[in-house]
Amino acid sequence: MKKNFNINGKVQQIEFSPKDTLLDLLRNNDYTEVKDGCREGSCGTCTVLLDGNPVNSCMVFAASVGEKVVTTVKGIGTNLEPHPIQKAFAEAGAVQCGYCTPGMVLSTYALLSKNNNPTEEDIKTALDGNLCRCTGYVKIIDAVKLAAEKMRNNLK
Numbered sequence: 843m844k845k846n847f848n849i850n851g852k853v854q855q856i857e858f859s860p861k862d863t864l865l866d867l868l869r870n871n872d873y874t875e876v877k878d879g880c881r882e883g884s885c886g887t888c889t890v891l892l893d894g895n896p897v898n899s900c901m902v903f904a905a906s907v908g909e910k911v912v913t914t915v916k917g918i919g920t921n922l923e924p925h926p927i928q929k930a931f932a933e934a935g936a937v938q939c940g941y942c943t944p945g946m947v948l949s950t951y952a953l954l955s956k957n958n959n960p961t962e963e964d965i966k967t968a969l970d971g972n973l974c975r976c977t978g979y980v981k982i983i984d985a986v987k988l989a990a991e992k993m994r995n996n997l998k
């Protein structure tokens with residue numbers, strides 16, 4: 843089947859199987875920044891934004907996306923022009939293997955879009971579905987605080 847998808851601001855017609863998840867569709871079309879982990883909704887590494895809300899793309903059928911806007915981590919910033927959240931993760935040392943990072947960054951983006959001065963509890967709740975095997979989370983929480991500060995002060 844073929845449908846139009848709005849991914850990172852670009853509308854394109856994509857062919858996919860009715861059994862494909864959004865994760866399948868994205869990775870089959872070179873959006874490999876969306877990471878493939880448990881495929882059962884437990885790790886959050888496949889997180890994307892659907893109309894600004896974080897979802898596990900492995901748990902969403904591609905056919906059910908409809909007109910919703912899909913945003914991957916490359917949709918908020920690039921290597922040349924990183925988003926303040928992406929910079930904060932690098933500056934705070936919150937990235938080790940990096941596998942969880944796209945999902946962490948997008949969950950952070952969704953949090954800070956609604957609340958630019960989150961408490962530590964707010965941050966823990968927002969990142970609850972995103973697992974990291976490497977960092978022990980302390981530096982990730984530091985990164986979210988730093989990102990919030992940058993965004994509050996319009997810093998890059």
Ligand code: FES
Pocket residue numbers: 877878879880881882883884885886887888889898899900901
């Ligand atoms: S791959 Fe989707 S939650 Fe783990």
Ligand code: FES
Pocket residue numbers: 936937938939940941942943973974975976977
């Ligand atoms: S940095 Fe390796 S899983 Fe999080």
